[in-house]
Amino acid sequence: MITLRGLTKRYGARTAVDDLTLEVRPGAVTGFLGPNGAGKSTTMRMILGLDRPDAGTALVGGRPYQKIENPLRTVGALLDARAVHPGRSARAHLLALARSNGIGRARVGEVLEIVGMDRAAGRRAGALSLGMSQRLGIAAALLGDPAVLMFDEPVNGLDPDGVRWIRRLMRGLADEGRTVFVSSHLMSEMQLTADHLVVIGRGKLIVDAPLGEVVAASAVRIRSPHAGDLAVRLRAAGVEVSRTGESQLVATGASTERIGDLAHEAGIRLHELSAQEASLEQAFHELTADSTEYGSRV
Ligand SMILES: Nc1ncnc2c1ncn2[C@@H]1O[C@H](COP(=O)(O)OP(=O)(O)OP(=O)(O)O)[C@@H](O)[C@H]1O
Numbered sequence: 667m668i669t670l671r672g673l674t675k676r677y678g679a680r681t682a683v684d685d686l687t688l689e690v691r692p693g694a695v696t697g698f699l700g701p702n703g704a705g706k707s708t709t710m711r712m713i714l715g716l717d718r719p720d721a722g723t724a725l726v727g728g729r730p731y732q733k734i735e736n737p738l739r740t741v742g743a744l745l746d747a748r749a750v751h752p753g754r755s756a757r758a759h760l761l762a763l764a765r766s767n768g769i770g771r772a773r774v775g776e777v778l779e780i781v782g783m784d785r786a787a788g789r790r791a792g793a794l795s796l797g798m799s800q801r802l803g804i805a806a807a808l809l810g811d812p813a814v815l816m817f818d819e820p821v822n823g824l825d826p827d828g829v830r831w832i833r834r835l836m837r838g839l840a841d842e843g844r845t846v847f848v849s850s851h852l853m854s855e856m857q858l859t860a861d862h863l864v865v866i867g868r869g870k871l872i873v874d875a876p877l878g879e880v881v882a883a884s885a886v887r888i889r890s891p892h893a894g895d896l897a898v899r900l901r902a903a904g905v906e907v908s909r910t911g912e913s914q915l916v917a918t919g920a921s922t923e924r925i926g927d928l929a930h931e932a933g934i935r936l937h938e939l940s941a942q943e944a945s946l947e948q949a950f951h952e953l954t955a956d957s958t959e960y961g962s963r964v
Pocket residue numbers: 677680681682700701702703704705706707708709851
């Protein structure tokens with residue numbers, strides 16, 4: 667479990683993370699989404715004790731990172747896959763990490779196998795492809811068999827096989843009851859991977875909800891020979907409506923049942939009434955529109 671309470675980080679006049687309060691729960695993949703510069707990496711760095719918050723707290727398993735005795739056994743993280751000594755072999759890198767964290771040598775072989783790197787273990791870290799570097803970073807994160815895992819943009823630069831592999835790995839880790847917190851700006855990817863979503867913009871929490879709830883923020887497509895009259899009626903009832911064609915409307919903020927009832931009360935015939943499930947991409951765009959606009963101005 668990761669617990670953030672009022673977590674805040676400022677860089678000069680800029681508030682990178684703004685009063686973030688949330689819980690990341692075990693047994694699920696929680697996607698951490700936001701436009702570039704939203705504050706995702708800064709939040710993860712504060713959880714790992716790499717950046718000091720200006721206010722608030724970040725706890726892992728109920729403790730601040732600095733107070734965790736064997737951090738690698740509690741929380742594993744992949745922040746920057748390239749942050750490995752380039753001259754060391756993958757195995758030597760993991761062995762050094764294991765030794766300094768009181769983890770037995772045998773576990774190194776296990777994690778190399780989990781990430782499918784047993785045959786590349788002798789290669790120098792600096793000579794690994796990005797995909798292999800990601801796997802090595804994940805092997806390091808898994809080394810202490812931690813209950814909490816954090817991945818910052820893990821699929822960046824990966825080929826489709828690598829992306830599928832990471833997706834399956836995260837699912838498996840969550841199914842084992844672990845807390846899996848993964849940042850991404852790829853909404854389509856999160857739609858396939860995450861159970862729960864945390865969306866931030868300009869450092870502020872925008873959404874903290876199950877994936878289904880975010881995606882179901884739906885629009886309703888309507889066709890009627892009296893679209894103009896119907897639009898007037900719907901707006902009067904507080905429904906947001908836009909006219910998309912001579913006889914077509916799209917309404918948001920009301921169910922098909924409500925729209926059907928309103929049309930019936932007004933005596934207006936309908937030729938189509940269908941719920942359009944918003945893709946996460948659309949939902950994300952709507953949710954973060956303000957913060958993205960702000961971002962592009964600065
Ligand atoms: N060390 C730093 N010094 C000054 N400003 C910083 C520093 N680190 C981050 N920032 C700023 O804080 C804000 C949040 O950055 P952060 O990297 O956390 O966002 P992000 O959501 O991870 O973005 P991205 O998707 O681009 O990685 C940005 O405006 C960034 O420029």
